[in-house]
């Protein structure tokens with residue numbers, strides 16, 4: 001089938017590449033000429049494990065190309081996916097300007113009937129609004145479908161190739177059947193396809209992210225109580241996670257959630273609730289707990305070193321908001337670095353994939369290092385903010401030698417308390433009592 005995917009970011013690029021990989025003829029349209037030029041050269045513009053190879057092989061096979069030409073792209077696809085960003089406005093509501101601008105482009109350039117699929121995460125009612133917009137403006141019939149994306153950055157390829165479920169929100173069963181058929185190659189392992197109303201699909205996406213964010217804020221709050229009581233939250237986590245009704249996923253205490261989705265979608269659902277006249281106290285708390293949690297490592301640092309950090313140097317391991325991505329949007333590490341710089345400290349950073357994005361944001365205010373150990377030279381302390389695998393078993397002797405003082409603030413609870421104690425580190429985790437080095 002001929003498909004157009006508008007927006008070649010984390011979602012649009014993965015979607016387009018994987019639909020091309022199952023034999024469709026895909027055109028990716030993006031408004032950013034530099035991004036499109038890089039994609040045309042076969043450069044994968046984001047770091048996502050496994051994506052680059054599938055991108056280049058499908059481009060070479062002639063099934064995938066990228067353009068900034070709206071008319072060409074919009075006329076190409078029998079089905080047009082919209083995957084542009086919906087970032088938060090200052091009041092927490094999603095900014096739908098890119099989506100509306102794309103809708104206007106589609107209405108203007110269309111030359112025959114189409115199915116338009118909203119993949120972007122949007123508030124309840126957006127699909128119905130878009131349908132009304134098209135009905136009023138477009139010269140040919142357009143059927144709007146909502147098909148929320150549940151991929152996780154860092155495992156997006158695998159998530160899209162084997163989704164837990166496919167959700168299709170449509171007012172038209174024929175259009176829903178076309179979208180279900182497109183997903184057929186990905187659900188051969190009997191994964192369900194749920195066809196529902198557009199509003200229910202929109203709400204499903206928000207509710208899924210809100211549920212996961214709530215679990216993270218819940219365990220973070222439990223961790224903070226454990227911290228105050230001198231209990232190790234990891235023991236508690238094991239105790240509750242083994243309950244089959246609870247489980248372990250998204251129950252890791254840490255420095256808070258970031259990324260372009262959870263913070264935005266929790267606020268988006270609060271906004272949807274408010275507009276519907278419903279107070280969403282639970283999600284407001286989930287959000288507030290996370291705002292505080294993302295500042296926790298900084299507060300632990302100032303409690304240890306004082307409010308004025310001038311003359312101090314801090315190493316930061318892990319900048320991306322989670323492992324296996326280069327995405328630093330709303331990352332707890334970015335919030336920490338900003339606060340350290342404001343307090344007068346010097347920052348030496350390492351991340352396996354996100355240093356380019358860090359440099360773009362902070363310029364030379366942060367010194368970036370290609371290896372984790374180089375970032376440690378002369379550091380008064382290390383803050384670990386992302387649980388990249390390579391941070392799990394480092395050479396602690398080398399670390400101690402390169403740091404000015406052996407102090408670790410571990411925002412991801414990577415190490416066992418008693419071993420850090422024996423290795424001679426002062427170790428501050430999340431929800432675990434602090435350990436001092438063994439004399």
Ligand SMILES: NC(=O)c1ccc[n+]([C@@H]2O[C@H](COP(=O)([O-])OP(=O)(O)OC[C@H]3O[C@@H](n4cnc5c(N)ncnc54)[C@H](O)[C@@H]3O)[C@@H](O)[C@H]2O)c1
Nearest residue numbers: 007008009010011030031032083084085086098120121149
């Ligand atoms: N990133 C994720 O993990 C994830 C997961 C599920 C859902 N989502 C949702 O998917 C949507 C996209 O997220 P993303 O992370 O891929 O965003 P992104 O910022 O990485 O990509 C958006 C792309 O759209 C392009 N764009 C913006 N306006 C355009 C226009 N008028 N015409 C053409 N292109 C335009 C931008 O240049 C950019 O390349 C958001 O609504 C997000 O909430 C994201």
